Amino acid sequence: MIDLKFSNEVANARLTNAPVVALESTIITHGMPYPQNIKVAAQVEQDIRDAGAVPATIAVLNGALHIGLEQDQLTALGQAQNVAKLSRADLAACLATGGTGATTVAATMIAAHHAAIKVFATGGIGGVHKGAETSFDISADLHELAATPVTVVAAGSKAILDTAKTLEVLETLGVPVIAYGQDAFPAFWSATSSFDAPLRMDSTAAIARAHATRAALGLPGGQLIANPISKDDEIASETLSPLIAQAQSEADQSGITGKAVTPYLLQRIFELTDGQSLVANIALVRNNARLAANIARDLSQFNL
């Protein structure tokens, strides 16, 4: 019943069974400022092609679920004002009412799964916010990872979150959290946090095998691949911590709640770091896109 609208290259990939990597669109509309957002979105797509897979940026345009955007659609979305941010709770309502919206990690996973795409690259997932013991602000991304069988490549959870609580919730939900090539769970703009990831893998073949094994076991839910930003591109956590604390206390004082919290914090940190957070954000998203393409290629060897 859902009429998926495939971009030309994704439609071709489906005919030839070529590996496809899903990309979210909230990072374009709510995660990065214009005009860098459009440039980065196109660059990330090209990184995936260069690594031998096909990019599928996902969004809802005028009530249609798009799996892959043409360049003009991507540009229009990146320029549009007041685009809705669609998570699990909002996706069906937006489709049913003919709306336009950008998909978060949770909604992108749902759409990707619907289109039989198994691998998805993003910057950082949503998680448990600092102060969640009173605000109850826990991203729907975590529940989606428990429910929908997509392997998500991210640079850990954003450092604006409570990493310890985020890891606890992921453990409770039975989500495999796999650090790539190191023991430490990465902290988005920084390569390491002070926590080890529960699991570690050093090859994309192992990650693909683990995805296929979960499917064979009939387990619902996906995997979180925590891919550290390269040391050359990272911002030291000592530099960031006070700025994150400042942004958080401003958000609290301004009464920012709900889905506005993450975009607000990202924008304030961009300002407080004189744009350095965006430079790191771009580097880590591209790094994740390349890894996701390699996982998708390995996964295409399996008959899932």
Ligand code: PSU
């Ligand atoms: N990572 C980024 N920038 C972003 C996001 C993640 O680098 O903008 C978005 C993702 O779409 C993620 C969402 O799913 O933030 C989480 O929002 P919330 O905390 O409201 O669930």
Ligand code: MN
């Ligand atoms: Mn939230």
